Amino acid sequence: MKRFSWNGLTARYPALFALTLLVLALGINFLLQPNLFARDTLNSNMRVFLPLVILAAGQAVVILGGGIDISVGGIVSIVNTILATRVGLEGSPAAMWQYVGISLLVGILAGALNGFFVAYLRLQPIITTYATSFLYAGLALFILPNPGGGIPTTASELYRSSVPLGLPLAFYVIAIILFVWGYIRSTRYGNFLFSVGGKAQAAYETAVPVTTIQFSTYVISGLMAAFSGIAITMLSGSGNAEIGSAMTLNSITAVVIGGTALSGGIGGVAGPMLGAITLGFLQNIISFADIDTWWETLAKASIIVAALATPGLINLIRRRRA
Amino acid sequence: MTLSLSARNVVKRYEGVVALSDGNLDVNSGEVVALIGANGSGKSTMSKIINGVVVLDGGQLLLDNQLVHFTSPQAAKKEGISTVFQELSLIPQMSVADNIWLTREPLDRFGRVKRKEVISRTQGLLALFEGTIKTDLKPETLVSALPPDEKQIVEILKAISVDPRMLILDEATASLDSRQVQRLFELVRRWKEEGKAIVFVSHRMEEIFRIADRFSVLRNGKTVGAGNIKEVTEKDLVKLMIAKDSIFSFTRSDSKKTEKPVCLQVNDLHADTLKGVSFSVTEGELVGIGGLRGQGQRDLLLALFGDIPFSGTVEFAGKSIHFHHPKQAMKNGVALVPGDRNREGLLYIRSILENFQLPSWARYGFPLKMGKARKDAEKAGVNLNLKMASLQQPVSSLSGGNAQKVVIGKWLLRQPMLLLLDDPTKGVDVGTKAEFYALLTRLCEEGKTILFYSSDDEELVGLCDRVMVLHDGKIHAELGGATLTKEKLIAASLGVSEEGAQ
Numbered sequence: 001m002k003r004f005s006w007n008g009l010t011a012r013y014p015a016l017f018a019l020t021l022l023v024l025a026l027g028i029n030f031l032l033q034p035n036l037f038a039r040d041t042l043n044s045n046m047r048v049f050l051p052l053v054i055l056a057a058g059q060a061v062v063i064l065g066g067g068i069d070i071s072v073g074g075i076v077s078i079v080n081t082i083l084a085t086r087v088g089l090e091g092s093p094a095a096m097w098q099y100v101g102i103s104l105l106v107g108i109l110a111g112a113l114n115g116f117f118v119a120y121l122r123l124q125p126i127i128t129t130y131a132t133s134f135l136y137a138g139l140a141l142f143i144l145p146n147p148g149g150g151i152p153t154t155a156s157e158l159y160r161s162s163v164p165l166g167l168p169l170a171f172y173v174i175a176i177i178l179f180v181w182g183y184i185r186s187t188r189y190g191n192f193l194f195s196v197g198g199k200a201q202a203a204y205e206t207a208v209p210v211t212t213i214q215f216s217t218y219v220i221s222g223l224m225a226a227f228s229g230i231a232i233t234m235l236s237g238s239g240n241a242e243i244g245s246a247m248t249l250n251s252i253t254a255v256v257i258g259g260t261a262l263s264g265g266i267g268g269v270a271g272p273m274l275g276a277i278t279l280g281f282l283q284n285i286i287s288f289a290d291i292d293t294w295w296e297t298l299a300k301a302s303i304i305v306a307a308l309a310t311p312g313l314i315n316l317i318r319r320r321r322a
Numbered sequence: 323m324t325l326s327l328s329a330r331n332v333v334k335r336y337e338g339v340v341a342l343s344d345g346n347l348d349v350n351s352g353e354v355v356a357l358i359g360a361n362g363s364g365k366s367t368m369s370k371i372i373n374g375v376v377v378l379d380g381g382q383l384l385l386d387n388q389l390v391h392f393t394s395p396q397a398a399k400k401e402g403i404s405t406v407f408q409e410l411s412l413i414p415q416m417s418v419a420d421n422i423w424l425t426r427e428p429l430d431r432f433g434r435v436k437r438k439e440v441i442s443r444t445q446g447l448l449a450l451f452e453g454t455i456k457t458d459l460k461p462e463t464l465v466s467a468l469p470p471d472e473k474q475i476v477e478i479l480k481a482i483s484v485d486p487r488m489l490i491l492d493e494a495t496a497s498l499d500s501r502q503v504q505r506l507f508e509l510v511r512r513w514k515e516e517g518k519a520i521v522f523v524s525h526r527m528e529e530i531f532r533i534a535d536r537f538s539v540l541r542n543g544k545t546v547g548a549g550n551i552k553e554v555t556e557k558d559l560v561k562l563m564i565a566k567d568s569i570f571s572f573t574r575s576d577s578k579k580t581e582k583p584v585c586l587q588v589n590d591l592h593a594d595t596l597k598g599v600s601f602s603v604t605e606g607e608l609v610g611i612g613g614l615r616g617q618g619q620r621d622l623l624l625a626l627f628g629d630i631p632f633s634g635t636v637e638f639a640g641k642s643i644h645f646h647h648p649k650q651a652m653k654n655g656v657a658l659v660p661g662d663r664n665r666e667g668l669l670y671i672r673s674i675l676e677n678f679q680l681p682s683w684a685r686y687g688f689p690l691k692m693g694k695a696r697k698d699a700e701k702a703g704v705n706l707n708l709k710m711a712s713l714q715q716p717v718s719s720l721s722g723g724n725a726q727k728v729v730i731g732k733w734l735l736r737q738p739m740l741l742l743l744d745d746p747t748k749g750v751d752v753g754t755k756a757e758f759y760a761l762l763t764r765l766c767e768e769g770k771t772i773l774f775y776s777s778d779d780e781e782l783v784g785l786c787d788r789v790m791v792l793h794d795g796k797i798h799a800e801l802g803g804a805t806l807t808k809e810k811l812i813a814a815s816l817g818v819s820e821e822g823a824q
Contacts, residue, residue: 186434188427191416195424198413205375205411206424206480207396265415 018258018274021307025281032288039163046170047160049280051076051232053170053273055247056254057177058224060272063255065217066197066264067118067125072225072251074136075110076244079103079229081140084149084239091152104226110136111222112215119214129218133248140241149239159234173231174273181269193217198265253304254279279304324351325402325487325519326386327372333380334367341367345381346545347521347538349488354510354520356530356551359540359563363751365523366408368540369490372521373405374398402487406494408523408749410477412465419444419461422480447479450509454502470497470662471615478506488519495529496749499615499777500812507533525751527556528780539563560752582606583640585771586626586740591634593618593625597795598634603773608766610786611775613815618795619775620661623742626773627651627658639739652681657733659726661744661775667729668717675699675713678732702731707757723754730761741765743774747781759785779811791815 030036036045055072062069086099110132117128162169184190195203196213204210225244232243252262258275260267286299332345342364349355359365370376371383374392383390385401392398405411412421419440427435428443444461459472468476474497481489491510495503510520510533524530530537531551538548539562547562582605591599595618603609611619625632628645636643638654645651648658660666668677678699679686686695699713706727710720717725726746733741743762747755762772762785776782782789788802791814799814801807 183432183434186437188425188429188433188435191420191424191427191435194416194420195413198415202411202413203424205395205405205407207394207399208425209396265413 016259017311018271018278021257022274022278022281025278025285029281029285029288032285039166039168043161043163043168043170045280045284046168047235049277050170050173051228051235052247052250052254052280053174053276054177054224054231055228055251056258056272056276057181057269058221058228059251060255060258060260060267060269061193061224062125062217062221063252063260063262064197064264064267064269065193065214066200067214067217068129068252068262069111069114069218069221069225070126070129070248071110071114071133071136072221072228073244073246073248074133074140075107075222075225076229076232076247077140077241078106078110078136078143079226080233080236080243081144081149081239081241082106083151083230083233085144087151087155089150089152093152093154096152096155100230103230104223107222107224107226107229108219109222111219111225114222115215115218118218119211137241137245140244144239144241147238147240147242150237151233153237156234156237159231177273178270185268189213189216194265196264250279251276253308257304257307324517326350326384327403327488327519328384329368329372329381330384331381332368332371332378332383334364334371334376335379340543342371342378342540343543344545345371345540345543346548347372348548349519349521351487351517351519352514353535354514354522354533356534356537357521357523357540358530358537358559359751363540363563364543365540366492367543369405369492369521369523372398372488373403373490375405399484402484403490404481404484404486404488405490406474406478406481406492408493408496410473412473412477412480414466415464417462417464418448418459418468418476421465421476422447422483424480426484443483444479447483450479450482451475451502451505454499454505469616471499471502474498475502482509482513486518488521489513490521490523492523493525493749494522495524495526497615500815501614503529525749526778527559527752530559531556563752584637585639586773587637588626589635591622591625591632591636593621593630593632595621595795596625596632599792599795599797600634601790601797601800603771605771606766606769607788608762608772608774608786610782610789611773611792612779612782612789612801612811613792613798615777617792619792620744622792623658623744623773623775626740627656627742629658652736655737655739656742657736657738657740658742659729659733659744659746661748663722663726663729663749668725670718671716673714673716674703674708674710674720674728677717677728678702678713678735681732682735698735702735705734706731706761721751723750726750726758727754730758734765739770741770741772743772743776745775745777747776747778755781779808779815783808783811 026036033041035041055076059069059072082103083099087095114129114132117123117132118125159169164172192203192208192213195206195208196210200210229244233239236243254275255272256262256275257278258267258271258273260272282300282303286296291299327349329345329347332342334342345364345368347355347357347368357365357368367376371378374395374397377393383392390401413424422444423440428439430436441461448455448459448461455472455475459468465473465476474494478494495506498506514520522530522534534551536549537551537554537559539546539559541563584602585605585607586603588602589600599618599622611622613619621630624630626636628648628651643654664670669680675696679695683690696713703710703713708727708731709724717728720728730746747758750758762774766772774786783806786806788800789806789811790797791799791801791811793815801810801814
């Protein structure tokens with residue numbers, strides 16, 4: 001009989017840790033908020049979490065491919081300010097659709113710029129996307145210097161309260177992302193992605209188009225950031241150039257909690273999405289636990305650090321015992 | 323299917339350093355050509371030009387008498403040229419099957435990889451090495467979980483899975499044991515008969531004579547000789563490689579050993595793969611550890627260095643010791659030259675100076691006396707005949723033999739009493755090997771004790787006073803004096819009992 005091994009299990013199911021953490025967070029959340037599983041509560045929670053879930057999925061693809069994208073928050077902000085200023089509170093559905101399309105294009109372009117720098121000019125991903133993050137955040141401020149603007153209430157209503165077949169909209173979005181990822185993972189592109197993130201030189205020698213793959217991960221991340229920006233705009237109904245800035249680090253945290261290694265080539269996308277949901281519930285717990293707002297950041301950070309350290313601590317204890 | 327490839331007057335420079343100044347090579351279908359040369363002579367560069375990993379700066383590459391210009395590995399692959407890379411081209415985080423079929427996955431009509439087919443095809447390939455690999459090497463196993471020899475086999479299978487017209491084997495036997503090499507050679511002969519052209523890059527003379535039809539020798543980036551292998555002897559080739567005679571005839575100092583005190587006494591040592599090992603070594607002795615790969619040799623050295631936990635008693639220099647951490651071993655004058663030079667032995671991208679001084683910085687005070695550190699490193703470099711442009715040069719720019727000198731040098735700077743060597747001449751050219759042998763002999767004369775594992779039987783027989791042969795975690799035989807012959811060593815490695823070997 002093989003002995004139970006946490007390492008072995010997490011290697012096989014990278015999302016396991018995120019799942020464990022999610023169950024824990026849900027449990028505590030449930031104690032604090034007994035109506036947690038009521039449909040309306042679930043719906044309101046999921047629609048708040050969804051922007052980060054989408055963002056984490058994109059971030060996970062870049063990280064799997066051996067890179068990192070610090071600029072996603074900036075892209076979210078640009079998309080938010082474009083929608084809030086161009087569509088406006090009185091905008092027509094047609095205008096909304098038109099600018100949703102433009103937003104996606106902007107996301108792809110922003111991602112392509114990152115990808116060009118990193119893949120073709122061989123610049124350091126962390127520095128490059130850190131620099132472009134200011135570029136994008138600056139653009140967002142240029143478009144909308146002060147919070148304001150908005151989108152038609154019909155659009156935000158659609159996002160906030162449509163429950164097709166009794167399930168919140170967010171579930172469908174998550175299901176679609178998971179389905180698309182499952183497909184991508186099973187194609188040759190999926191193998192290429194993991195090989196480039198695992199060991200780029202070896203992938204190159206095996207005739208994998210390394211540069212193209214790296215480039216594509218940033219485009220995917222940019223596109224997902226645009227989707228995330230659209231979601232958060234529909235959620236808030238208004239514009240704010242600062243809206244995305246806090247989301248970058250959260251997206252990376254979600255990826256790490258989700259069992260996807262920052263070194264690349266290990267993990268998946270489902271784990272990071274679970275990680276993003278977990279982060280959302282942590283936020284919930286903190287708001288329900290009546291913690292003073294100035295303690296909030298500290299409390300949240302402590303929980304995240306503890307959560308991240310747990311697998312390592314478990315291993316350390318096991319080693320000591322052996 | 324037939325192919326003829328010819329490289330003419332090939333030139334390749336890396337940032338001003340000439341790696342290849344006049345490389346020539348002719349290979350045709352149905353023959354094995356050995357590409358021979360000392361480390362740094364341009365063998366690897368030559369094979370990388372043929373397979374498109376690097377682009378040549380001058381000269382011509384003719385494929386079937388047509389001028390070709392490979393700008394990427396894809397281009398060469400399209401022409402049916404496949405390579406077993408010395409540094410391996412495997413992705414550690416991916417499975418054996420995914421690695422082998424990467425870029426050539428069978429797809430269904432939705433563009434999805436047919437996993438089942440990938441697995442079954444991989445099983446077919448693994449069957450080629452059946453009997454020489456452990457049964458838990460499955461298509462689904464992650465490459466990172468494999469020992470070096472099995473990684474090498476996966477790399478070979480990956481190269482052959484494209485059914486290439488030409489196969490380049492770059493040091494493909496360096497980490498294989500003798501049974502695996504035997505199987506590989508059977509396969510190479512089969513591939514040759516099927517009409518594949520094979521380039522065999524190796525340091526091992528014996529293997530070259532076993533498998534090659536023709537040879538081509540590189541020296542300092544120039545092709546200095548080529549011809550039919552049947553018309554030359556080992557000595558001829560060595561002469562071509564180093565332009566200096568009889569490098570192999572290192573002399574063993576058979577000085578009358580006076581009774582020296584025991585340096586190391588090991589009793590009933592148990593560790594991961596070790597099942598009770600006992601022996602003793604006297605001061606100034608050079609004791610070899612032999613046997614097939616993976617019989618516990620590595621663990622024995624690691625245990626003595628405090629790198630892995632073990633049970634049993636060890637007496638060193640008259641004291642009972644039990645190291646729990648390499649730093650304790652270092653403090654007591656023990657040094658380990660590990661088996662995986664680039665990963666364990668060196669800070670690969672850092673400078674020669676840093677690598678030399680890494681275990682010794684504590685001696686240079688605070689702030690560090692850099693002048694003295696540099697002078698000491700300089701001296702060590704000269705003593706070891708290290709070929710370098712400057713101490714600031716990264717170790718990654720050195721050839722295998724020179725890099726290994728840095729690994730040994732960093733320990734010698736600490737004046738160790740006991741040196742543990744884990745296959746130190748693996749992937750090292752003959753010239754440097756001879757220097758190593760002389761160095762080890764000199765160290766023993768100075769009173770240092772050496773425990774020396776080698777996968778090269780000839781080396782053990784030629785160099786050591788005594789060889790302990792490990793088999794399945796135990797000392798199966800101890801050979802010395804008249805009983806230390808290559809035949810007996812091989813017999814003992816295979817687990818044959820003393821009587822059976824006679």
